[in-house]
Amino acid sequence: MFSCAxxxxxxxxxxxxLRTNILLxxxxxxxxxxxxxxxxxxxxxxxxxxxxxxxxxxxxKELDQRxxxxxxQEFQKMDCLTCANCCKTTSPIFRxxxxxxxxxxxxxxxxxxxxxxxxxDEESDYVLxxxxxxxxxxxxxxxxxxxxxxxxxxxxxxxxxxxxxILELTATNTTVCPAVARIVEKMTxx
Numbered sequence: 001m002f003s004c005a006x007x008x009x010x011x012x013x014x015x016x017x018l019r020t021n022i023l024l025x026x027x028x029x030x031x032x033x034x035x036x037x038x039x040x041x042x043x044x045x046x047x048x049x050x051x052x053x054x055x056x057x058x059x060x061k062e063l064d065q066r067x068x069x070x071x072x073q074e075f076q077k078m079d080c081l082t083c084a085n086c087c088k089t090t091s092p093i094f095r096x097x098x099x100x101x102x103x104x105x106x107x108x109x110x111x112x113x114x115x116x117x118x119x120x121d122e123e124s125d126y127v128l129x130x131x132x133x134x135x136x137x138x139x140x141x142x143x144x145x146x147x148x149x150x151x152x153x154x155x156x157x158x159x160x161x162x163x164x165x166i167l168e169l170t171a172t173n174t175t176v177c178p179a180v181a182r183i184v185e186k187m188t189x190x
Contacts, residue, residue, distance in 0.1 A: 034083050034178035041174035041181035044188075048174060051188050052167035059164050070183040071158040078179045084132075084140035090176055091128035092151030094118055099126065105147045156180045 041048070055063060094102075103113040117134050118126045128134065135143045142148055156177045157166055173180040 031082065034085070037178040037181040037185070038085070038175060040185065044185075045171065045175060048171045048184055048188060049168070052171050056164050056167050063163050064161055066187055067163045067183070068159050070186050074158075074179045074183050074186075078182075080179075081140045083178060084136060085178070086155055086176055087136045087140070087142070087152075088132040091131065091133070092149045092155070094126040094128075094149050094151075098149040098151075101147045102144055102149070105144055158183050 060066075099110050099113060099118075103110045106113065108116075114126065117129060119129045121127045133142075135148075137143060142152075154160065156173050156179060157169065158173075158180055160166070163170070170180065170184065174184050175181070
């Protein structure tokens with residue numbers, strides 16, 4: 001017969017195995033749901049842009065409130081660490097203050113940070129040289145999280161004031177961030 005200690009270890013191993021498999025199944029389901037949201041957003045992008053152009057012209061008074069409410073509801077369910085598609089596919093803009101702060105954190109000169117990680121885009125903004133982000137770990141956490149660029153801190157920008165000013169960016173973000181895709185879907189097809 002097995003000793004009590006062996007049975008206890010076996011029981012805990014089985015529980016850990018099951019917990020891991022259940023979490024992996026949930027995460028793959030979330031990823032599948034996220035992928036579906038992004039695919040739908042890509043298919044609806046032109047219609048979304050058309051709707052947003054109308055909203056931009058009329059500047060609805062309740063637009064910010066509707067976005068903020070949808071943002072809050074979505075991020076009660078969404079965990080960005082299960083996705084990190086923004087970090088894997090796009091680059092934030094790095095302002096001078098961001099570059100100074102990150103260089104200090106990494107204990108390197110600003111010019112060295114720029115040479116190693118950044119390039120100037122067509123709009124003369126500093127952006128990452130490559131995707132995924134060099135500061136993204138395999139578990140979707142950020143190695144410079146406390147000092148990340150302002151654009152990362154504010155992403156996906158669906159909880160800010162004067163949303164009518166960034167509707168074009170928001171439409172683009174529906175193809176990058178599944179949370180934005182679901183927020184916009186909820187707002188354009190109530």
